[in-house]
Every structure is written in C-alpha cells, then in structure tokens.
Amino acid sequence: MAGFVQGEFDHLRAPYKREAPVLQGSGKAGSYNAMSVDCPFVFFHNDRFYMMHIGFDGLGYRTALATSDNLVEWGREGVILDRGEDSSRWDYVGAAYSWVLLENNDLYELPRLKKVDGKYWMIYHAYPEFGYEAGGAKMGLAWCESESLLDWHRLDEPILSYENGGDWERGGLYKCCFVEYEGRYWMYYNAKDKPNWPWTEETGLAVSDDLLHWTRLPGGEPVMGVKPGTFYSQYVSDPHIRFDSRTGNWVNFGFGFDGEHAQGLLATSKDLTNWKIADEPWIPHGEPGEADETHAHKSAVIYWKDRFYHFYCACRPAKPGDASTVAEGEGEFRCIMLRTSLPLD
Template sequence: MNIEPYLTPYKYGKPVLIGSGEKGSFDERCVDCPFVFQHNEKFYMMYVGFDGVGYQTGLATSENLLDWEPIGTILRRNEGSGWDDKNIAGTWIMKENHIDAPPVLKKWDNKYWLVYHAYPENGYEEGSAKIGLAWTEDENLLEWHRLSEPILTPEAGDWWEKGGLYKECLVEHGGTFYLYYNAKNTNEGRWIEQTGLATSKDLQKWERYSNNPVLRVSENRWDLGFVSDPCVLYDTDRYQWVMYFFGYDYKKAQEGIALSKDLLHWEKYPDPIIEIGKEGEIDSIFAHKPSVISHNGVLYHFYCSSRRHKEGDPTVNFGNEFRTITVAASEDIFS
C-alpha cells in the first residue's frame, strides 16, 4: 500500500485562522472544520465557528493559502426551517475531485451545492444532527438557500448512526453523487463514530450503501473510537481514490488515510499520517478534520489544531482549549 504521494509531513506549526474572540461573534470561542477550495481565481475557506450557543458557518479568502481574511457568515442561526435554525455546520461544497488539479467548484443544475449538518438544540453539538443541502447562484458565495427538509436523518439510518450524523464530503463521479459522512451510534455515554456512504442521482433522493460503514474503527488501535471527517479525492495517475480522515482513541485525534478503487471498498493505512504535536505546540491535543488541496505541485493539508489554552490566547473553547486551523504540506515550503 503506497501512500507516499499523499503524505504531508511538513507542519506550518502556526494557525492560519483563529476565532475572533469578539463577544457576540459567530466564532467567539473557536474555528473548526476547514474546507478549502478555489473559486474565480481566489482561494476560499469555509469553516465552522462556535460562540458558546452553537455552530454557524463562515467564509474566508486568501491569496497565498497561509494568510486568511474572513469575509462573512453564510449559514446563520434563526434562518432555517426549524430543524436547522439553531446549530448549523457547513462542511463541503461540490468541487472538482482530482488530487493534483485546482480544487475549483463545479455546478449541477446551474447551481453550486453545499452540504451541512445541523443539531436540534443550542449548545455544543446538542442532540442528534441531520444532514441538509443548500444551493446558490451567487458568484460571491455569500447568499445560500437551504432545502426545507433534511436529506439524511439518523432515525432512518442503521444502528451505527442512530446517535447523529456529522461531517460530510460530497463527490460527483460518473453521473452519481456520493455523500460520505461520519455518524455516532449513540448519544449516551462513550460513543463510536464511523464513516458511511449514501448515493443519489439527483441530490434529492438518497440511498444508503448496503455495506455501511465503509470505514470502520480498529480494535485496540489509534482509531478505536472514531474514524471520521472524510475528505475524498481522486488520483488520476494511479486510478484510485484517496480518503483522508481522522482517528480518535478517546485521548488523541490524529489524521489517517485510506485508499479505494471503486469508492465503495476502502483499505486503511494502519498508522496515523499526521500525529499530534509536542506539549505546547498548536496541535498537541488534536490534529484532525482534514481538507487537502493541491497548488503548484504541493499538497496543502488543512486541519483543525487544538492545544491547552494559554494566557494571551484570543479565544478559549470548552475544556480550556485553544482550537484553531493550521496546515501541513507535502514539501518543506514553510522554512
């Protein structure tokens, strides 16, 4: 199993995006869940912010992939259809899939399509989340229209997803839409998160794959608790699909990788490809939630980084945590 072409061992070691820390701002406590893409010759990052009440979703832009400027909130509280008006996390906009090509957005039915999940209650991921879709014709990507009903619910799912649905990855291939998502088996006590798949021909009607979950936790290993947050890309040269994900053993969250020839059957590499940092480093608690793109022949691997809060940090999240977004690369471009 050759994963060498997909590795990003060189860490930036600093945040590229930090929550505002401003009272009443959607990202007062932290930023989370990066999704990086290219649009109209600019780089964009969609990301989730937490303000102590719930999630909302924002957008930032960059010229160089390291310096990011927030430009607005695109999925806001109190603007949904009841099920999604409190706590809403956008995680993926449909784009080109190739790992070695510009990650530009692509349209279907003359619209851009965004997938998100929403929790039914205020608080930090309170209740069982459902998955929804939003669309826009706005080339500035600031005004989104949400479908009134969710496309996937935990109630309609199998045993492994009854606790709620999480971060999504939407891929179009050969006229079929593939929606990867992670889900938890219960809301009570310590849960297990695994990654499943649903498919559709029209983005409206979805059918869960019969052999879910497609990515499963490993016994007594670094990913024994979670295999979550899929980021799926296609390698044209090697005729295979690559899934970046994170594993969690209830102590450390670290990045992993899996490969597939058909989008259905996945082989996990047995070890993490990005480990947590040393004590005090920006990712000393968590290094997780991947968004990987290629630019000028270099892979940029954005992820959510967490360490213990220090005096002077602009934000503090639950658990005395400083949660930011950082990046690693396939080449040593940060020296």
C-alpha cells in the same frame, strides 16, 4: 489494515508544519468564531482560494468564508450560513457546512465548484439544541447562485436523518463529503452509535441521482469502521475524499480517534466502496505545547505549484493569553493549522 501498501502513498505526505495558525477564534462575544474555528474546506474560485469553515460562538455552529491569494495568509469574508430566525425550523440553532459539490475529483487539479441547474450546492449539518454539538444532527442542502458565495438558501427539510439509519448511526450524523462519479453522487458521512458518551463514530455511504433523495448502501453498514487496538479504535470520521490519479486510487484524508488523541488518517480505495486504512496516523498529534498537542484532525488537502497544502483542525489545552477557548471542552484551544509537502518559501 491488510492490503495497504506501505510507501505507495508517501508522495501525499505533508511533514512541514507551519507553527502559527492560519485561522483562529476571535474571542469576541457575539462573533461567529467567538470560541473557535473548525473544519476547513479549501477550493479555488474567481481566481482566489476560498476556505469554508465553521465557527462556534457558545450556542452553535455558524459557517463562514475566508479568502487567500497564497494559501497561507487568510482574510475573513463573512458568515454564509447563520442562525435562523424561525425557531420552528430543524436547523434553527445553527448550520455547519459539510461539503460543496466540485466539478473535478482529481487531487492534482485545483478544486472548483460545480453548478447544477444554475446553482452551487452545499450539504450542511445542524444540531437541534443549543450548545456544543448538542443532540442528534441531520443533513440539509443549500444552494447559491451568486458568484460571491455569500448568499445561500436552505431547503426546508433535511435530506438525510439518523432516525431511519442503522444502529451504528442512531446517535446522529456528522460531517460528510460527496463526489460525483459514473453519473451518481456518492456521500460519505460519519455518525455516532448513541447520543451519550462514550460513543463510537464510523463512516457510511449513501448514493443519489439528484442530490435530494439519498439511499444507503444495501445493509447500511459502515464502509470505514473502527478497529480495536489502533489509533482509530473509537472514531473513523470526517471524510475528505479525492482521486489520486498518480496511483489510480481514491484517497480519504479522514481522522481516527483512540479515546485520547484524534489524528489524521489515510484510507484508499479502488472502487469507492472497499477501503483500506493505513496502520499509522497520517497527520499525528503534536508535542506538548504545540497547537496540535491534543488533536490533529478534520483535514482539507489541496495541490498547488507542486506542493500539497494540508489544512486541519488543531487542538491543545488552553494557555494564558489565548483569545478564544471552547468552554465546553474545559479550556481547549481550537484553531486551523497548515502542513505542506515541501517547505514554505
């Protein structure tokens, strides 16, 4: 897009790919990650690194935690948002975390969770029907007081729905992130324009003063939209926004999709409203046979010991011996991978 300065953000690149996944599905029937894992979110808490992520078990998404001391080897802690017991609830099928409120926005500081009213706050999304992302999803809010982060409580009603949104989001909502800035909360979320394939996904913005009541921007149009003829011609999705204090820009490690490959993108902004998207994929899909052969998307970025760790969801066609595959995706293997700005020791 015009206005994006090539080379200005090269310090954010992560060209070194770790070949082995850091997390993958278990292949065990009944487990939260029986078929796949997806959507990493990495932060620092209680002197350890935590990765919030979702698993797909064939019925719906469930949210879990993993922990690490070095950002490379990860151990699972447990499921924190599970399938509900009350089938009348809007989020009964499953709950996929989207973001947890952080106390800082600076990309070069370790991301730590922030308490409001004595609680940690998480936004999540849920689909109404069993299956792989079946039906139009809505956004909900959950809270936790425990420092173990294993005991979350969900509010009864959604906080944001596609039903009162613009035409571009009438098919349902997807993953979001939010930042606290100038006394307000800014939520960036992607959504699809219709329920049935092929659809378009774009990224919009809503603001709140209390985390409970959200108002879309006047006009309600996307702030990051698709562009014909680019690698983001069909999707601009899954925002992951931090502040790059070295350049004075907000940066979004989202992803674009052109109908064939989903690839990481970089968008930048001075004011959180007007965004420029780099012309080329920030995290390109891999070569044939690599874990990210088909898709390299859904990023989480953390800076530690002078190195960027760029986590993302990788996808390729299934191979004999894979422990888990997404049946709905006709034999797709989906895992969480890592790239770094410097080689790992």
